[in-house]
Amino acid sequence: MFMKDRMRSQLIIKHTVIAFVIIILFGVAQDAYAAQPLNISPNNIPDADLNGPYFQTFTGSGGTGLYTWAHAAGTLPTGLVFTPATATISGTATAAGTYSFTIRLTDSTGAFLDEIYSIKVSVGGCYFTGGTTGSISFSTIDPSTTPGPILGTVTQQVNFICKNTFPYTVTANSASGWTMASGGNTLAYTPGFIASGTGTGAAVPLFTNTSQILQVDYMNAVAGLYVNTQPVNFTIAWTGGGGGSIVATLPAGSVSGTVINTCAVSQSPGTLTFNIDPSVAGTTSATVTPDMQIKCTKNSTVSVSALSACGGLDSSYPLCGGALIPYMFNFLPGVVGQGFAAGISLNVGGTATSANYENAPVGSYGDLQTLTITY
Amino acid sequence: MKKILVVAAVEMMVMALAGGVFAAPPLDVQVGVNAAVTNKCAVTSPGALNITIDPELTVDQPFTPLEPVAHCTKTKGGMDASITAESTNAGTTSNTGTLVGSLDSGAGNPIPYTFTFNPTVVGNGFGAGAPVAFGIGGSVASGDAQVAEYGSYTDTVTLTLAY
Numbered sequence: 396m397f398m399k400d401r402m403r404s405q406l407i408i409k410h411t412v413i414a415f416v417i418i419i420l421f422g423v424a425q426d427a428y429a430a431q432p433l434n435i436s437p438n439n440i441p442d443a444d445l446n447g448p449y450f451q452t453f454t455g456s457g458g459t460g461l462y463t464w465a466h467a468a469g470t471l472p473t474g475l476v477f478t479p480a481t482a483t484i485s486g487t488a489t490a491a492g493t494y495s496f497t498i499r500l501t502d503s504t505g506a507f508l509d510e511i512y513s514i515k516v517s518v519g520g521c522y523f524t525g526g527t528t529g530s531i532s533f534s535t536i537d538p539s540t541t542p543g544p545i546l547g548t549v550t551q552q553v554n555f556i557c558k559n560t561f562p563y564t565v566t567a568n569s570a571s572g573w574t575m576a577s578g579g580n581t582l583a584y585t586p587g588f589i590a591s592g593t594g595t596g597a598a599v600p601l602f603t604n605t606s607q608i609l610q611v612d613y614m615n616a617v618a619g620l621y622v623n624t625q626p627v628n629f630t631i632a633w634t635g636g637g638g639g640s641i642v643a644t645l646p647a648g649s650v651s652g653t654v655i656n657t658c659a660v661s662q663s664p665g666t667l668t669f670n671i672d673p674s675v676a677g678t679t680s681a682t683v684t685p686d687m688q689i690k691c692t693k694n695s696t697v698s699v700s701a702l703s704a705c706g707g708l709d710s711s712y713p714l715c716g717g718a719l720i721p722y723m724f725n726f727l728p729g730v731v732g733q734g735f736a737a738g739i740s741l742n743v744g745g746t747a748t749s750a751n752y753e754n755a756p757v758g759s760y761g762d763l764q765t766l767t768i769t770y
Numbered sequence: 771m772k773k774i775l776v777v778a779a780v781e782m783m784v785m786a787l788a789g790g791v792f793a794a795p796p797l798d799v800q801v802g803v804n805a806a807v808t809n810k811c812a813v814t815s816p817g818a819l820n821i822t823i824d825p826e827l828t829v830d831q832p833f834t835p836l837e838p839v840a841h842c843t844k845t846k847g848g849m850d851a852s853i854t855a856e857s858t859n860a861g862t863t864s865n866t867g868t869l870v871g872s873l874d875s876g877a878g879n880p881i882p883y884t885f886t887f888n889p890t891v892v893g894n895g896f897g898a899g900a901p902v903a904f905g906i907g908g909s910v911a912s913g914d915a916q917v918a919e920y921g922s923y924t925d926t927v928t929l930t931l932a933y
Contacts, residue, residue: 753896757808
């Protein structure tokens with residue numbers, strides 16, 4: 396019993412395979428000798444803008460011999476006409492409404508195909524071609540940048556199309572104002588976007604790479620990652636044809652930038668010059684004129700270290716190894732950044748004691764101090 | 771134990787990232803330091819020459835010098851400070867190391883004497899124990915001493931150090 400069923404299954408499978416092959420061969424042979432059915436493309440055509448230009452071409456395929464086109468039934472929008480010789484609909488739609496009509500394609504054998512189309516005629520305006528949310532990045536915001544402004548880059552664009560040469564304007568509003576926030580700190584910015592224009596039917600990027608932060612705003616910013624905490628809406632409003640508006644958005648968190656900790660020398664130091672009279676007992680002091688000043692990111696913790704090239708005032712400087720006068724190189728080892736509006740003096744100076752110079756040979760001495768400012 | 775090590779490593783990475791996110795590289799600034807040690811000599815205490823002249827002696831009689839204490843900057847190439855001596859009474863000057871001066875009592879019978887000094891000195895700096903030696907000395911010739919009148923005689927010799 397088991398063996399019999401198994402044989403029957405094998406036979407069925409074998410017959411099925413043979414029948415499938417025959418069907419495929421038959422299908423190929425039939426397609427090779429039969430005409431393609433008539434077809435009209437496109438299957439759908441665009442709607443028309445009220446009082447806007449309209450043009451649409453149809454193409455036919457399949458069938459036999461020459462084609463003949465006709466507006467077979469229905470009503471075209473007022474102002475639009477079908478031209479059989481060119482298989483086109485053209486003109487200016489002058490009445491709003493939805494219109495259905497039939498276009499007929501006939502071949503030389505008399506076979507024909509009717510295709511029903513619909514055109515909605517409405518007031519032309521603006522619409523988005525993709526998403527309606529964008530994003531802007533200021534990337535790294537170096538508060539020492541001068542003169543500014545720092546520009547942002549569009550990282551996610553919103554594109555829109557306006558038709559009918561209607562003028563449009565874009566207005567932006569934000570519930571929290573034009574600010575980004577980092578903790579309790581805020582940073583003002585201005586978004587860059589197309590403010591106005593005239594519809595051309597072509598896609599227009601809403602945001603531009605002109606978003607900016609002014610130097611007066613970032614120069615005293617505290618370090619941190621700043622983002623907008625409230626969404627910003629951009630209303631694209633057009634006039635003409637009754638007018639209308641659409642809205643795009645910069646969602647909360649989509650405008651961002653990082654203020655970095657940095658320092659810059661705002662006043663280069665002069666040379667620290669000792670005029671050593673070896674007969675003077677006690678100490679001989681020297682100051683840098685002009686004094687060294689730095690500007691650092693507001694509230695940043697700045698540490699300063701110094702490294703002497705020769706380990707003292709050296710008579711062989713810029714080489715080292717000559718007669719050496721040890722001295723104290725003085726500076727502020729740490730400061731708190733005050734932003735880039737005002738410089739911070741590092742109080743660079745030096746002191747040499749008579750015990751170290753009273754027997755020093757006459758001559759010129761030098762050293763080089765490298766101040767490393769870490770923040 | 772292995773698990774604890776892994777956690778510690780991750781924490782270190784996070785700390786490193788957090789520290790570097792908002793910071794630019796350190797800033798190096800160089801400050802030039804210059805110094806000039808000037809040539810200088812200074813007399814810290816004046817000297818004096820004293821002599822008690824015995825007219826009976828037939829030999830030249832030397833002064834007992836009290837060396838003035840002076841310091842000069844040590845010079846690299848051994849540059850010397852040159853000394854010029856001038857006798858107030860005699861009006862004579864010398865930069866050779868020998869000056870003929872005149873001791874005067876005010877009574878009109880001066881006693882010539884010879885004032886000796888080092889015409890050049892090398893600075894040794896201003897540290898303790900490094901004074902310049904002027905090599906002060908002098909004498910009254912026996913012939914002049916024998917004819918000297920009784921009295922107290924003085925002269926002022928001004929030493930000028932040029933450096």
